[in-house]
Amino acid sequence: MTIQWAGLSPELLIQLDRDREQPLRSQLEAAIRSAIREGRLAAGERLPSSRELARDLGVSRGLVQECYGQLLSEGYLDSRVGSATRVAGGAVSMPASAGPASAGPASAVSVTDPAAPAFRKSPRPPLIADFRSGVPDLASFPRGDWAWATQQACRTTASADFDYGDPRGSDSLRQVLAGYLRRVRASAAGPEDLIICTGYAQGLALVLRVLAGRGIRTVAFEDPGYGTDDISATVRAAGVSAVHVPVDGNGLDVAALAASGARAVVATPAHQSPTGVVLTPERRHALVEWARRGDGYLIEDDYDSEFRYDREPVGMVQGLAPDRVFAIGTVSKALAPALRIGWVLAPAALTGAVAQEKEIADRGTPVLDQLALALLLESGRYDRxxxxxxxxxxxxxxxxxxxxxxxxxxxxxxxxxxxxxxxxxxxxxxxxxxxxxxxxxxxxxxxxxxxxxxxxxxxxxxxxxxxxxxxxxxxxxxxxxxxxxxx
Ligand SMILES: Cc1ncc(COP(=O)(O)O)c(C=O)c1O
The missing domain is CATH 3.90.1150.10 (Aspartate Aminotransferase, domain 1)
Structure with a gap:
């Protein structure tokens, strides 16, 4: 039997994710609370019996009973002896984003904020599945490891490290990261060539500014490619114009790149975004050849290649031509986008210029976060x-x-x-x-x-x-x- 609640089946109204760290009971409670707050379950509406709901969701009946008990005590639900559990009359519906998750019905009033910034993401209706690309499993963020690392960093950092530091970033992170990139991404560079930044987005902005300052004003991008609105705005802000070069079954079409007149190209060789094609060895060499012959540069977006399933991850092109490649990495896929940590591995001759752009942009990436990342890498927790x-x-x-x-x-x-x-x-x-x-x-x-x-x-x-x-x-x-x- 499928129980219809406000025209929705329970699977649609309630999504339990068994892979998440959050216990199923609290997921179920949260789902019912927000359905009530958002008006998808109306006052007086009858809830299925604990037996029915348990069967539909594939959980134990005791779990549903505990969840109902909790929501009864918070005032979301109402139950009289001998009758069904219903949504309580006082549980006023409100937008999903208003109020803390634990707020009870007493504080559940509808709030509109006239000063809300236009870029705040509006709440999305719940989906059975959202196949948006580029998002790692957010529920798997290693909270325990990160908490351990930030606490360690905070306790052990020398007082002098709380000053303005090297705009390239913390020395200890650059040391361990350089070793990690050599080991895992086959890079050819040392800590002196690394600039820590706040993710790929900033790394790209810094590199484009450096290139524009050297007269490179046309940059090629893969087509199809990763070009969100903010990336396009970054390109414009750097005073650079974009041309588009096709991608085929072997990756970026290097002959088309050569014909485009661009002297720099942004590419994703290890796993083309979005086609997923891996740049063939012949094309890798052709790309390096193109850069050497025309005094050009590859900006290598190395965003998700640690996750390779059939074999070892393919190394970065940077390892073949460190003087011609800016490799940009990020923890957005490996850990979480919210951390805003990335790096630029720059050709030795241009490291100083990138560091200068970084200093102008924001004087440096937050140091405690950098130290925490260094500790994760060093301790093996990142690899794990x-x-x-x-x-x-x-x-x-x-x-x-x-x-x-x-x-x-x-x-x-x-x-x-x-x-x-x-x-x-x-x-x-x-x-x-x-x-x-x-x-x-x-x-x-x-x-x-x-x-x-x-x-x-x-x-x-x-x-x-x-x-x-x-x-x-x-x-x-x-x-x-x-x-x-x-x-
Ligand atoms: C191709 C590609 N590069 C880079 C990034 C990461 O950018 P950032 O480090 O700014 O979060 C993404 C995120 O979706 C991506 O899809």
Missing amino acids: HLRRMRAVYARRRAALADALASHSPRARLTGLAAGFHGVLHLPGPADEQAVVDAARHRSVGLYPMRSYRSGSSPAPPQLVLGFGNVSEHAVRAGIAAVADLLG
Whole structure:
């Protein structure tokens, strides 16, 4: 039996993620609380019996009873002897973002903030699965390790380190990171060539400014490629214009790059974003050749390649030509985007110029965070986290491939060698946007390849599916819900 609540099935209203650290009981409580606050469960509405709900969600009846008991005591639910559990009359609905999660109905008033900044993300309706790419599993952030590392850093840092420091970043982080990058990413550089920054976005801004200052005003970008609105704004702000170079089954088309007239190119050789293609060895050499011959530079975006499933991660092109490559790394995929930590590995002759841009931008990346990262790397906790996450993503990747193979066998999935997104090739003359819109109506977030392309010329219909932040259960439920749209 499927119980309909406010027109929604329990699976839609309540999503329990067994991979999360948060216990199932507290996930269930939070889901019911927010459904009441957001008005998806109205006052007086009858809740299913604990037995029914337990069966539908695949949890124990005792867990549901404990959850109902908690919400009864907080005043969200009402229950009279002999009658069903219902949503309490005083539990006023309010927007999901207003008020702390633990606030009870007494404080649950509808609040609108006239001074809310325009860029604040509006609350998204709950989705069965959101296949947005580029997001790692946020629930797996190693809170314990990070808490340990920040506490250690705070306790042991010398007082002198609280001063303005080297704009390139903390010496100890640059030492351990240089060793890590040599070991794991086959880089060829030392700590003196590293500038710690606040993620790829800032690293790119610094490098573009350095290049623009040396007369390089046209920079090539991969097409399709990673070019969010803020990246485009970064390019404009650096006084640089972008040209687009196609990507094919072997990666960036180096002949087209040579014909473009650009003297610098931003590329993702280890795992092309978004197609997932790995740049072939021939193309790697051609790219280095192109840079050497024309006094050009590669800006290597090395964003997610630690997660490689079939073999060891491919090393960075930087290792082949450290004098011609700016390699930019980030912890946004390995740990979390919220940390805002990344690095630029610059050609020796230009390290000083990048450091100068960093100093102008903000005088340096927060030192305690840098020291915490150094401790994670040094202690082996970073590697351990990556190992654990590789297994998590491998399972999600397999769940996605299996779900598609059984529900939508005509749709082809490619680009899964590394990272946590793939490309779904829709069969026949499908309309990407129509599929995305229809999926949204079924509470599944899908994303069109069109938004990664530079032009509007016709291209085969494709979707970019991220699975980093989607549990195996949600992957299966999400694909099952939209299978007929995918062919
Ligand atoms: C291709 C690519 N590069 C870099 C990043 C990370 O950028 P940042 O370090 O600024 O978070 C992302 C995040 O989605 C990405 O998809």
